[in-house]
Amino acid sequence: MVNFRKYISGITVLASGLFLAQTTVSTVLFNSNSESQKSFNLPSPVAMIEKTILSPKELVDINVNTMMADPVLKNATWGFVIYDPKTKKVISSYNENTPLVPASTTKLLTTETALSLLGENYRWMTQLEYSGNVDENGVLNGNLYIVGSGDPSLGTNKAGAWSYKEIITDFTEGLSREGIKKVNGDIVIQTALFKGNITRLPENVVWLENNNYYLPAGTTKEINPMNEKLIVKKNTTISNDKKYFYVSPYTNQMVYAEKYDGDGILTTKLPDAPAFLANSFRASLVKSGLAVTGKVQTKTTDAQPEIRKTVSMYKSPTLADIVYYTNQRSDNSLAEALLKTVGYFKKGNQTPEAGRETVTEHLKDAAFDLEGLTYMDGSGLSRSNKVTPISQVKYLTSLMGTKYYQTYFNSLPIGGQSGTLKRMFLETGNGQVFAKTGTLNKVKALAGYIKTNSGKTLVFSLLVNNYAGSVDMVKKRMEQLIEPTLDL
Structure with missing residues (x-):
């Protein structure tokens, strides 16, 4: 300092x-004989x-010292680093080695691990297959199989993903090409990945904070919305998508509703995507006149699988598209799905525990400074997550030489222009700050890259825990601290 x-x-x-x-100046401008002063x-x-x-560096240091006594931050625990990736030197810092709650800047670790291990062109596949034979009358004497791979975007329209309706139309056209006019069998859901949607929540997750993004958990299968306990007021929305959050008495976990109808009545959205797809597909076939005699059933493993023929294959958006959507919108459900996917990819296990081990091992291989790191989930919802500012900037610096760096960099919100940074850096720093944001109650975080006025790229981390005042107050002070770094 x-x-x-x-x-x-x-x-x-x-x-x-x-x-x-x-x-x-005051004497010149003020005239006591004038009734109205400009x-x-x-x-x-x-x-x-x-x-x-003073030089830009000295102004940065002065801002750091000033903020130490600021009423909003003086009792907070916070850390800051501005780092030059070319010289590999810290330009200015405060509490750089202090472990702090990173909130959604945790997604920086999750999304990069996925890009590194899976590749930016990775896609999830959802296939329609059938067993048995089709007779001369177009009757399939066998089963239809929907084989999934844990596509986190299935049916959501996220990142350019198809809607359920579009996928069902494609599957139906596939049956038509095969000449199938009736199914004398079941529709079987088979997926090796994400065997169930009801899992233990990450430790110490804060589910309801003002103006944050949340992960839908559990399944609404067999749940009557009339029995749900609404935990947000009418006309209160927590995201731009106008989703409402409630606790399920069946799973004792938080799920969300797309619509609030008043008087505690909720219209729910099913997070159990394969089951919803299969049931909707069956209903659509029957409605169109293609009878299905059997029911929808789930089969996670099959010791003696039937010989099957592929009818249609739906490919998800690329991982690059998914990562872009995840970081721009700070999408928690996609981040947690990426965590499970990398765990399955490396360890053959889709549990969060396998995902955490995979990410931690990857970070160790990438020479991430693990001291002070606690990685509890993929999204940053857990308050048990911890990271040091210096480890974040050195990690972000190390990525600048990777083959997927440009894809990763492009996924970050841009100050004053896109994503969760669209309303920050509207004037100074507009188009020059590329960073992931993080927000929990009394936690505000920002980490990424800065393009200076002279054309240099700098790396920074700014993590603030337990501040006083409002989120807007902290955001304003973050902008003030970053401002002189643009002239470095």
């Missing part, structure tokens, strides 16, 4: 001149002198 003593003498010498200048927005002389005699 900056040593103020070396600046005191220069500022003291100028103090009398500044006072005289301000007095002279307001002049003159620049602060002190601010002008600071910019004249």
